[in-house]
Structure formats: structure tokens, C-alpha cells
Amino acid sequence: MSTIAPTAVGRPGRLTAWIVGVLVAVSLFGNFYVYDSIGPVADLLQQQRGFTDTQVGLLNAIYNLPNIVLILVGGVLVDRFGAARMTLVTAGLCLAGAALTAFSPGFTGMAAGRLLYGIGAETFNIATLAAVADYFGGRSLALAMGAELAIGRLGSYGADMSPTWFANAYAQGWQPPLVIATAIAATSFAAALAYWWVDRGPRRAGLLPTGQASEGFAWRDLLHFGKAYWYLLALCVLWYAVILAFRSTFSIKYFQHVHGLDLATAGEMNSYVFLAAVFATPAFGWVCDRVGRYAPFLALGAALLPVALAILALTSWSLWLPTVLIGVSFSLVPAVMWPLTSRLVAPNRFGTAIGLMWVVQNAGIGGANLVAGWLNDRAGASAANPGGYDAMMAFFGLTSVAGLAFALMLWLTAGRREQEKAATLRASA
Numbered sequence: 038m039s040t041i042a043p044t045a046v047g048r049p050g051r052l053t054a055w056i057v058g059v060l061v062a063v064s065l066f067g068n069f070y071v072y073d074s075i076g077p078v079a080d081l082l083q084q085q086r087g088f089t090d091t092q093v094g095l096l097n098a099i100y101n102l103p104n105i106v107l108i109l110v111g112g113v114l115v116d117r118f119g120a121a122r123m124t125l126v127t128a129g130l131c132l133a134g135a136a137l138t139a140f141s142p143g144f145t146g147m148a149a150g151r152l153l154y155g156i157g158a159e160t161f162n163i164a165t166l167a168a169v170a171d172y173f174g175g176r177s178l179a180l181a182m183g184a185e186l187a188i189g190r191l192g193s194y195g196a197d198m199s200p201t202w203f204a205n206a207y208a209q210g211w212q213p214p215l216v217i218a219t220a221i222a223a224t225s226f227a228a229a230l231a232y233w234w235v236d237r238g239p240r241r242a243g244l245l246p247t248g249q250a251s252e253g254f255a256w257r258d259l260l261h262f263g264k265a266y267w268y269l270l271a272l273c274v275l276w277y278a279v280i281l282a283f284r285s286t287f288s289i290k291y292f293q294h295v296h297g298l299d300l301a302t303a304g305e306m307n308s309y310v311f312l313a314a315v316f317a318t319p320a321f322g323w324v325c326d327r328v329g330r331y332a333p334f335l336a337l338g339a340a341l342l343p344v345a346l347a348i349l350a351l352t353s354w355s356l357w358l359p360t361v362l363i364g365v366s367f368s369l370v371p372a373v374m375w376p377l378t379s380r381l382v383a384p385n386r387f388g389t390a391i392g393l394m395w396v397v398q399n400a401g402i403g404g405a406n407l408v409a410g411w412l413n414d415r416a417g418a419s420a421a422n423p424g425g426y427d428a429m430m431a432f433f434g435l436t437s438v439a440g441l442a443f444a445l446m447l448w449l450t451a452g453r454r455e456q457e458k459a460a461t462l463r464a465s466a
């Protein structure tokens with residue numbers, strides 16, 4: 038296992054690190070807002086533009102499809118050209134995509150906009166994680182990554198709450214809310230530009246990992262990632278496939294049809310998962326940094342998901358309990374997964390490592406959406422036939438149990454090394 042220290046001697050100052058942290062967080066907020074901006078206008082798009090459900094669904098699915106291939110290239114580019122340059126370029130692509138989506142007269146133009154946004158957004162996400170690893174590697178890394186993700190989640194929460202916050206815009210129709218999303222994407226781009234500018238100093242001074250080391254990249258390098266990395270990749274695919282396909286696509290409908298909630302209450306119940314993550318993700322990151330252990334927390338977070346799904350599917354207990362459990366899982370797993378990844382691979386392979394994880398993750402999320410939808414359609418799931426959702430819940434439940442199995446295997450490999458490291462640190466303190 039490699040360490041997370043930069044390859045150069047010395048490191049950027051603490052103030053510079055926090056300035057970069059704030060700029061990256063602002064940029065991430067805008068990016069997550071745009072990602073979640075379609076859901077709130079879906080009904081308006083159907084009423085005012087006559088879009089079908091398939092077309093609305095495609096506006097989001099088109100995000101995952103190109104990344105099954107492109108994200109690996111994106112990860113390599115981050116390693117080759119550095120986090121700051123790639124954050125800037127991809128934030129520009131996202132801004133162009135958001136504008137095309139908002140100002141296109143027809144469905145094809147909107148879909149092209151979402152495609153462009155998707156191409157930029159996943160590589161942008163890798164570049165922002167790499168930025169935090171560059172500046173916070175070795176000091177409060179999990180806390181810093183957790184805080185970044187938390188601000189991102191605030192963007193998702195903001196998009197869910199936008200019909201309340203920007204009620205006037207929504208009263209005018211589908212377009213003004215998407216123009217607001219474009220303005221927020223422009224803020225994200227401006228923050229990325231400022232980060233690129235600040236980054237030039239430390240990078241020129243050789244205080245950050247440089248792209249040179251990754252020039253010799255070869256496909257077989259991937260085979261040199263240790264066993265723990267591959268367990269982490271499997272967990273990433275299985276856990277995100279369940280959490281994103283269920284929570285982003287089917288949970289609101291499921292709450293309505295199976296648990297009898299109205300649309301507003303079901304949506305609110307869903308948004309609490311984001312809200313919880315805003316506070317809990319950095320808190321869990323801080324705990325991991327303090328304790329110096331990652332794998333056990335990851336296993337705990339992975340275990341909560343099948344438990345929550347079982348409670349939802351098999352009991353009529355209050356929805357608050359599974360919502361809290363999913364909220365903790367949604368906060369804990371990402372808070373631990375990305376810092377742990379940066380500990381499992383060399384710094385100049387971080388972008389590549391994340392890129393590979395997200396290639397498979399995008400395929401998993403897309404695939405889980407398709408399988409769950411097909412299972413529901415096949416069983417005729419509806420408010421009149423709530424039992425039709427059983428197959429989908431069994432599918433999500435089994436997938437999350439498989440994710441837990443990989444988290445436990447990871448604990449058995451990486452966890453043992455972590456324990457030895459923590460004991461050595463305690464002894465030398």
C-alpha cells in the first residue's frame with residue numbers, strides 16, 4: 038500500500054489548502070445542483086412540452102451512458118494534466134451542457150446538453166477529489182473530502198428544495214428553473230477558474246504530484262492495484278447501484294405506492310437523506326481521521342443499507358427508522374470510501390483508480406435502474422398492486438448484501454494493515 042504524501046518535498050501551506058478547499062466546494066455545490074435539476078421540472082416538461090416519462094428518464098440516464106467508457110479516460114487525464122486544469126476544463130463543459138439544456142427548443146438539444154454535462158461532470162468529480170487529495174493528503178483528508186461531499190450534497194438538497202426557494206421561477210414554467218441551474222453552473226465555473234489560478238503557485242513550486250509520473254501509464258498498471266482496491270471497487274459498484282437507483286429513481290414512488298405517502302411527503306422524506314449527509318459526512322470523516330481506521334466504518338455503512346431495505350420491505354414500522362439508516366449509510370460510506378481509495382493507490386494513480394471505479398459504477402447504476410424498472414413493469418407494480426415492488430426490493434436487498442460481503446473482505450485485508458499502522462502510531466506518540 039502506498040502512502041498519500043505528495044511526491045515532491047514539502048507541501049502547500051494550510052491557508053492555501055483551505056482556500057482551495059472552499060473554491061472546490063463552491064464548484065461542487067453548483068455541479069450537484071445541476072445534476073439534480075431535472076427532477077423538479079419533470080412534471081412541467083410533461084405538461085408544457087409533452088415529454089414522455091421515457092424522455093424525462095433519458096435526460097438523466099444519458100449522464101451515465103458515456104461515462105461507462107469516458108470516465109477512465111477522464112481519470113487518466115486528471116493524473117496527466119493535474120486536478121486544477123481538469124477541474125477548469127470539465128466545469129466549462131458542464132456549464133455549456135447546462136446552458137444547452139436550458140435554452141434548447143427541442144428534446145434532442147436538451148438531451149445533447151445533458152450528455153455534454155454528463156461527459157464533463159464525472160471527470161469533474163474525479164478532479165475535485167484529486168484536488169482535495171493534493172492539498173489535504175496526510176492531514177485531515179477524510180474530514181476534508183467529507184466536507185467537500187457535504188457541500189455537494191447541499192447542492193442536491195438545494196435542487197430538491199428549489200420549487201420552494203424559487204417559487205416564482207417555477208410559476209413561469211420549465212425554463213426559468215433551468216436558467217437558474219445554468220447561472221449556478223456559471224458560479225461553479227468561476228470557482229474552478231479561481232482554484233486553477235491559486236493552484237499555479239504550489240504546482241510550479243513542485244509541492245504537488247506532477248503529471249510526469251503518470252506518463253508511463255499502461256493498462257497493466259491496473260493489475261498492480263492490490264486486492265483491497267478491487268474489493269473496494271466491487272463495494273463501490275454494488276452500494277452506489279442500490280443507493281442511487283433506489284433513492285434517486287424509485288424510492289419516492291415506492292413510498293407513495295407501498296407506504297401510502299402523498300407526493301410532497303414522500304419527496305420530503307427522501308430529501309432528509311441528503312440533509313443528513315450534509316452534516317454527517319464530514320463528521321464521519323473527522324471520526325475516521327481521529328481513529329485512523331477506515332475499513333470497519335465502511336463495513337458498518339455497508340451493513341446499514343440491507344437492514345434499512347429489509348425494514349422497508351418486510352415491516353410496517355415507521356419510515357423514519359429506515360430513512361435514518363439510509364441517511365447514515367449515505368453519509369458514512371462516501372466519507373470513508375474516497376479517502377481510503379487514496380490510501381490504497383499511489384498519488385499519481387489516484388485519478389486512474391477512481392476513474393476505473395466510476396466506469397463500473399456508472400454501468401452498475403444504469404444497469405440497476407433498468408433491472409429495477411423491468412422488475413416493476415413485469416410484476417405490474419402500482420398503488421393498486423404494492424406487492425409488485427417485492428421483486429425490486431429483493432433485487433436491491435441481495436445486491437446490497439453482496440456489497441456488504443465485499444466490505445467485510447476489505448476489512449479482512451486492508452483493515453488488518455490499518456490496525457497495525459494505528460498501533461505503531463500510538464506506540465510512537
Ligand SMILES: NCCCC[C@H](N)C(=O)NCC(=O)O
Nearest residue numbers: 069072159162186371395398
Ligand atoms: N453527483 C451525483 C452523482 C455522482 C456520481 C459520482 N461518480 C460519485 O460517486 N460521486 C461521489 C458521491 O458520493 O457522490
